[in-house]
Amino acid sequence: MKNDPDTGETGRSRLEPEPMARRDFLGLTAWWSAAAALLFGFLGAIRLPKAAVLPSPSKRFPVALPASLAPGQPYVPAGRSVAIYKEGNGVYAVSRICTHLGCIVNATESGFDCPCHGSKFAKDGTVLKGPAPKPLPWLEIKSVGPNQFLVDEGKTVPPGTTVTV
Numbered sequence: 257m258k259n260d261p262d263t264g265e266t267g268r269s270r271l272e273p274e275p276m277a278r279r280d281f282l283g284l285t286a287w288w289s290a291a292a293a294l295l296f297g298f299l300g301a302i303r304l305p306k307a308a309v310l311p312s313p314s315k316r317f318p319v320a321l322p323a324s325l326a327p328g329q330p331y332v333p334a335g336r337s338v339a340i341y342k343e344g345n346g347v348y349a350v351s352r353i354c355t356h357l358g359c360i361v362n363a364t365e366s367g368f369d370c371p372c373h374g375s376k377f378a379k380d381g382t383v384l385k386g387p388a389p390k391p392l393p394w395l396e397i398k399s400v401g402p403n404q405f406l407v408d409e410g411k412t413v414p415p416g417t418t419v420t421v
């Protein structure tokens with residue numbers, strides 16, 4: 257911008273951009289802000305939803321029974337709701353989900369105790385004391401090697417079904 261000392265007028269070269277009025281600048285800023293808000297809102301709306309929960313572990317899992325497991329002593333694999341027993345030449349798996357309201361029962365030397373309402377079960381899952389209405393189900397177990405088993409928490413088998421080792 258150049259000032260003419262004689263006339264006092266402000267002369268502007270044609271190459272110089274015209275200064276932006278404050279009002280125009282604020283209006284333009286408002287439009288850009290609105291456009292950015294719309295763009296981010298649109299991107300947020302089309303973003304793919306992500307699962308809100310972790311996938312549950314597979315119901316079928318391998319188990320290595322400790323060689324020192326005494327007959328009649330329960331073995332509870334970490335993080336699983338099943339107890340595995342070795343009796344004679346047979347191995348069987350019993351669910352630890354209480355048939356009353358679904359609490360996880362504690363496996364003991366004599367059977368199972370439910371910490372929620374006091375039900376008691378024998379080692380074979382039969383109800384010794386209510387309010388549990390049904391015995392604990394037996395679960396499918398397969399031998400896959402020496403002291404190696406595959407348990408399926410999703411498949412029940414008739415009580416008394418054992419896998420021979």
Ligand code: FES
Nearest residue numbers: 354356357370373
């Ligand atoms: S949930 Fe086990 S006794 Fe109620």
